[in-house]
Amino acid sequence: MNLDWKDMIKRLHSLLTIKESAANVPKNLEASRRLQFFTNSLFMQMPLARPVSEMLSFSVFTPYYSETVLYSIAELQKKNEDGISTLFYLQKIYPDEWKNFLTRINRDENAADTELFSSANDILELRLWASYRGQTLARTVRGMMYYRKALMLQSYLERMHSEDLESAFDMAGLADTHFEYSPEARAQADLKFTYVVTCQIYGVQKGEGKPEAADIALLMQRNEALRIAYIDVVESVKNGKPSTEYYSKLVKADIHGKDKEIYSVKLPGNPKLGEGKPENQNHAVIFTRGNAVQTIDMNQDNYFEEALKMRNLLEEFSQNHGKFRPSILGVREHVFTGSVSSLASFMSNQETSFVTLGQRVLSNPLKVRMHYGHPDVFDRIFHITRGGISKASRIINISEDIFAGFNSTLRQGNITHHEYIQVGKGRDVGLNQIALFEGKVAGGNGEQVLSRDIYRLGQLFDFFRMLSFYVTTVGFYFCTMLTVLTVYIFLYGKTYLALSGVGESIQNRADIQGNKALSVALNTQFLFQIGVFTAIPMILGFILEEGVLTAFVSFITMQFQLCSIFFTFSLGTRTHYFGRTILHGGAKYRATGRGFVVRHIKFAENYRLYSRSHFVKGLEVALLLVIFLAYGFNNSGAIGYILLSISSWFMALSWLFAPYVFNPSGFEWQKVVEDFRDWTNWLFYRGGIGVKGEESWEAWWDEELAHIHTFRGRILETILSLRFFIFQYGVVYHMHAGKESTSLSVYWVSWAVLGGLFVLLMVFSLNPKAMVHFQLLLRLVKSIALLVVLAGLVVAIAMTPLTVLDVLASILAYVPTGWGILSIAVAWKPIVKRFGLWKIVRSLARLYDAGMGMIIFVPIAICSWFPFISTFQTRLLFNQAFSRGLEISLILAGNNQNAGI
Incomplete structure (x- = not known):
């Protein structure tokens, strides 16, 4: 018998004779999901992997500025206004993982949190445990270092003879980590993989003694393959004049835990001329090495089982994918922040449909997939010789990622998409975070319309590819804006016919002449809710992934969770920021924050964020509908008016009240009273030098x-x-x-x-x-x-x-x-x-904002009188948590019950 066949049979026999009990099957939902995807992916079509010694070498590249690296004990214990600490939140959201953590550090399940602070080692382990469940740099670094661990394991196994491998199976030796101590495996992994995190202001943080610098140094000490790139600013005096020099440096941790400089490149000046994030990437891309570079954002994660397939993915560069060889390999993402609130699940499902069904079709057959952000894998040589992986011109490149795709396509690159491998991705979980993110993307698309890259692609594509490209980039936002404008034109047209009397006159003439076509045209009805259409790709994704019945149940469940209100509200967000960028330009980066959002948002904060983008437009639509109701002629009566206007009323009410419907504890009387007091204080607080928009209406109005x-x-x-x-x-x-x-x-x-x-x-x-x-x-x-x-x-x-x-x-x-x-x-x-009229104009504007605020606030106050509405809202918002048996009510209630005692 062939020796290869003999080895395969021995391995199969070892796998089939492993004795596992039901008690060893993971009960954790995340563990089950990961195992399910991994096993399913093994049946997908993927290239065969070469040995580790022959595989393509690659780097992983992550930009970082000043986000959270590791949660400190103070941050974990700090309580918000509801009396909830981050540690308490994590304990309730991940109860089984918390028990496992206590078991690992030999602590009793009923031990108080203060007992964990007695040991320095336990404190560090607690900080790491919490950080691995947030959107932190520590989580990203741990995930990306799985690549090195996977390569060490694969290299170690390749060096073992079949007899050694069989004995390892028999003794369960592979469960240990002794392969990590193999010098050959470590050397091979270090030759093929490096991880560069470009921390732009690490030097400044270190000089000022910031905790972020100490945490980054800790990560370097725990991960020997981690490299930190940063810009070092050196102040000196030359010829009696102050001089500033800039250096791009790469460091690692030495055996004593100190920073050891590897490279130092003098720069001609301050490298930050354009947008911050792409400039951060551009100065450090020279420190990456290998044939490929994977761009990873600092709120992403990776899994060991997925890292095992990286060799297979890199082989795609040598596969046949059409006329041109691949220049960017697209990778699927799993959103790990969609397990608690309904909003997070909406975003997770929407994102999942785009990174699977959407990008798959864009790649093949449409051939218009671009680089929509991390975690795509770039052909490093191709891009580093053609302008790099990131465009950094100020304002125009606010959405810097997609311009790398434009650049690659214009230079005869080929962008593919592969779904047998995935990485984790953190998404925004609160409505305000989601709105800021969508506003940034919509504004970025508005700037893309003005860019020369779009013009050149439109000129060079054939007709069908150009249409595909249009619909999947700026055309999506342009059509969204046109959809909303159509509603405006429809309602203004109806209002004109009602106020001028022309509508009634034409209707009477049509009735006399028996002109049914004209009568039908006059009574055109908006029966469909346009916001729901944006959910169609998500529904199709459900059907393909889970089947028709499960997709139908999921869709109905989402309707009960008011997903139509959310998608209609998002329609207004995209329209406002895209349209404003087209009219005035000036799109800007909007920091969304990456914290845990299961807290009440104040009325004034929501009003500041959505007043001009949604509330003004929602009240305008409502006013048009009221005028048509008062003066319009409709021979169909009340039923005709309802059919005519129900969709528009739904859109107007969604724009007005969605921020408060999706606001945790938004209908609790005590919260409503506190919100009203806070809003009036903000509204009548005078502005001035140094006063921020969060503190004063006048300062906010000037910013708007x-x-x-x-x-x-x-x-x-x-x-x-x-x-x-x-x-x-x-x-x-x-x-x-x-x-x-x-x-x-x-x-x-x-x-x-x-x-x-x-x-x-x-x-x-x-x-x-x-x-x-x-x-x-x-x-x-x-x-x-x-x-x-x-x-x-x-x-x-x-x-x-x-x-x-x-x-x-x-x-x-x-x-x-x-x-x-x-x-x-x-x-x-x-x-x-x-002309000295500005104070009067400001008084008029304050009056309007006060009036708009009261129109929105009064229904909220009335609903808060009925306690069952708040209970119903909590169930809607956190159905995902209730279905998992989580104690979400404890998180929402906090310590308020004890506050009044």
């Missing part, structure tokens, strides 16, 4: 206007703001006071009334502190003005055709008109300031 700074932008804002004057022009002619007149004098009278209202605003906005010697006179003038207005209103209703309904109608007319005037005024801020 910063994007309008060009003449072109001011013109565009003015043109777009003209739409708000349509309301007044149409409504005033439907008021009883107008006596059904169509004369322009009615419209001018309405403007005279509006001018009087502005005079009143000027009177009431007078600052008492500025008239300290005329306090009594000021109060008298304000009182008289208020009495005159009320008396005039009563007399007008009693003595003229003016009715109470006319007063309500005037609100529908003047509120949007005032907002239009305000929008134009802030667009031309320098001119308004020159």
Whole structure:
């Protein structure tokens, strides 16, 4: 018998005769998932791996700035406003893993946390255990070092004879880690693998004695293959003048745990000229080595069983994938942050559908897959000789990752995608984090529209590939914006037909003539909810991965968890930031934070983040629907109006209340009262030098206007703001006071009334502190003005055709008109300031924000009166945790129950 066959039979016999009991089957869900994916992946098509000595060498490359490296004991014990510490949170979310940890360090399960702080070694192990469950650099480093461990094991096994291998199986020798001490295996792994983390400000952190520097040094001591690249700034005096020199350095830990310099490259100047993250990568890419480089973000993870397949993946560079050899190998990601809240699961499912079904189709047959971020594997030689792996021009390259894909494709590269190997990925788990991330991506796509890379690809692609490329990059955001604009155009068209009377006239003519087609066109109905369409790829992914029945159940479950509200809200986020970038430019990096988000977000914080992107637009849509309800002609009655407007109402309400529906403890009365107090304090706190937007409405308002700074932008804002004057022009002619007149004098009278209202605003906005010697006179003038207005209103209703309904109608007319005037005024801020009217404009803006806040706050306050609503909301938000039996209520309640005792 052939010796190879004999060895294979012996190995098969050893595997089949291993005695395992059901007690040894892992009960942990994450362990089961990993084993399931690993076994399934072995049946996928992948190239055969060469021996470790013949495989391609590669590097792993991670950019880091100032994120968390290791959780300190103080951070683990620090309690938030609800009395919850990070350690307590992790103990409740990972109860089985916490028990395993206590067993490993020989501690009793009922031991108090303080007992763990008695030993320095236990403290370090506790910090590592917690850090390995967050989005920290320590977790990323541990995961990437599995590559070295896997290569050592594979090299060790290749050197063993078949008899030694059989005896190792018999003695369960492979369960030990003695292969890590093999000099040959270690040397072979170090030849084939290196890990470079580019910590841009490590030198500054070390000089200032920051804890991040000590934690990075600790990681270097625990991982001998880890290399740290950083920019060293050297201040000196030359010829009596101060001089600053910049060096790009690479260091490792020596046997004494100190930094040992490997390379030092003098730079011609400060390397940070463009965007921070890509510049951080560009200065250190010279320190990578080998044939390939895998880019890994600092909130990613890796698994030992997946690292075993890295040799197979690298063989893809020599496989036939079309006309050109691969230049980037796409790798699948698993989002490990989707196991607690419903929001996290929505993002996880959406991301999973993109990195599997989506990128698979983009790669083949469409051939338009780009580099959408980590963890793709680059042909290092190909890219380092063609401009590098990251573009760093300020603003235009805010989404730096995808430009590497553009660059590779333009230079006849070939980008493939492979799903038999995956790495872990941390995603945003709170609505605010998700919105900031989507805003950054949408703004980045807005900048891509203006880039020359997009232009060149559009010119060079054939027609079908160009369409595929358009739909999968900037076209997705452009079509999203057009979808929302279509709703606006539809509603403004309906409102015009209602206010002008043209709709009723055409309908009557159609009824007389029996013109059914015209009648149907006039009663066009928006039956479908456009936000749900974004979930279709995710549903198809469920069907392919889990089957039709499971996909159907998952989809229905997600509907009960209000996923349609979430996706509709995301639609508004993308539209706002993409559209604003197209109009004004200036996309910027938005730090989302990578903490654990199972905490209540204050009303004021949500209002600051979503006021201009969602609340203003949601109220505009709602106002259009109310005006159509009041003045529209619909011969179908209430049913016709409901069918016509239900989708638009859903969109408006989702934009207005989604941040509070998805806010933990958002309907608890005590939280609502505290939020209202905090919001009013923020709203009326005066701004000034050094005051941040989180502290004062005035400072926040100035920040919100910063994007309008060009003449072109001011013109565009003015043109777009003209739409708000349509309301007044149409409504005033439907008021009883107008006596059904169509004369322009009615419209001018309405403007005279509006001018009087502005005079009143000027009177009431007078600052008492500025008239300290005329306090009594000021109060008298304000009182008289208020009495005159009320008396005039009563007399007008009693003595003229003016009715109470006319007063309500005037609100529908003047509120949007005032907002239009305000929008134009802030667009031309320098001119308004020159005329001394800025304080009045600011008072008007504060009044509008106070009004919008109250419209949103009142329904929340009413719902918080009923305790069952809060319980129902908690179940919706944390259904994933309840299904796993986690004590999420303890996390949400915190120590508040004891606070009042």
